[in-house]
Amino acid sequence: MTLAPAVVENARAVHDRLPILTARLVLGLAVLICAPACTAPVTTADIQSPDAERRLLAVRAAAQRGDRQALPLIVDRLEDEDAAVRFSAILALERLTGQRMGYQYSRPPETQSEAIRRWRRYVVEHGPAGTTTDADASVLDTDAAAPTSRPAS
Numbered sequence: 001m002t003l004a005p006a007v008v009e010n011a012r013a014v015h016d017r018l019p020i021l022t023a024r025l026v027l028g029l030a031v032l033i034c035a036p037a038c039t040a041p042v043t044t045a046d047i048q049s050p051d052a053e054r055r056l057l058a059v060r061a062a063a064q065r066g067d068r069q070a071l072p073l074i075v076d077r078l079e080d081e082d083a084a085v086r087f088s089a090i091l092a093l094e095r096l097t098g099q100r101m102g103y104q105y106s107r108p109p110e111t112q113s114e115a116i117r118r119w120r121r122y123v124v125e126h127g128p129a130g131t132t133t134d135a136d137a138s139v140l141d142t143d144a145a146a147p148t149s150r151p152a153s
Helices: 005-038 044-048 052-065 068-079 083-097 113-126 134-140
Strands: none
Touching: 044 052, 044 068, 052 068, 052 083, 068 083, 068 113
16 A cells, blocks of 8 residues: 555655644643643742732741741741631741730630730840740740640650
């Protein structure tokens, strides 16, 4: 069985264009796969973003950078409507200060007013660059009504 000359010519044309078609396909797939990851990097200002995912990522990034200047903004996230953001905020605060102040992210923010008040007082008294001594920690982390969820050492 012999192929018609037109079929052979079409096959050659496709074969000759295959590198171009392959390159376009790879580029298209790369755009689809990488586009979500190609968003702008998060900044400290994103801690106040209207987007919960940006707030969460910004809080985590601040903790990873050791950015104590972000403490007041992170404390504000303890009242976030998104539980994941609240969780990231308390983890970030604990990483940056070694404290939890009796805060429990799983409880609604409106039931955490005492712990949040202690966090706000901590930021005012110690400032973003301050550190807490063990004596300060024992005073600030006392809350009989809302014990911390840290395991006992």
